[in-house]
């Protein structure tokens with residue numbers, strides 16, 4: 001059985017003070033929820049303080065990005081090794097990075113390799129844009145992203161995939177449970193082709209895009225969906241907690 005994952009991607013929100021307050025507001029209750037892997041992904045500057053607050057709890061910490069070079073003259077960037085001392089997971093290839101920061105499949109691939117190289121677990125994001133969806137190209141896009149992101153990666157070592165259709169991110173227009181399940185099943189078959197059946201059976205594949213406390217029950221009972229990558233709703237303690245609690249109850 002695959003343990004479901006609920007990961008909160010805070011994106012570029014919260015000052016350090018706000019991040020600390022948000023964690024304080026949900027830490028104790030979140031810690032108690034079993035059968036769900038709970039992950040918080042605050043901005044870089046809040047990783048250390050949030051890490052301190054959740055030390056000794058069942059809550060895990062993730063970053064939102066990294067740079068693939070080992071070290072050196074890359075002003076403003078953060079390496080995989082720097083993160084490895086702070087957190088366990090890292091979001092890679094989010095559509096916002098692809099869209100606003102020009103991340104290509106090749107860059108995403110280097111970042112995945114850098115993360116795995118230091119034992120960080122990537123949350124690899126893939127997903128089609130609205131026009132691609134409307135043109136019936138969803139499968140072509142996600143299989144292409146998967147193939148380029150994982151090129152030359154021999155072992156996935158805890159890597160998680162997040163299927164995030166771009167048209168569903170921050171729009172309030174989530175995919176239906178059935179749509180998400182179908183594409184995630186397709187992604188799993190692709191992983192079986194790239195690796196083998198065992199890897200495909202064990203890998204967790206999340207849905208992301210306008211997941212809230214009000215619609216999470218639509219996704220979690222779907223057999224292929226192993227959790228959610230939550231944006232906006234992860235910034236509200238009670239709502240995030242509700243998403244996690246409902247997921248646990250449905251497991």
Ligand code: 13P
Nearest residue numbers: 009169170209210231232
């Ligand atoms: P929203 O939940 O705000 O739509 O964001 C989803 C997302 O991009 C998570 O990575």
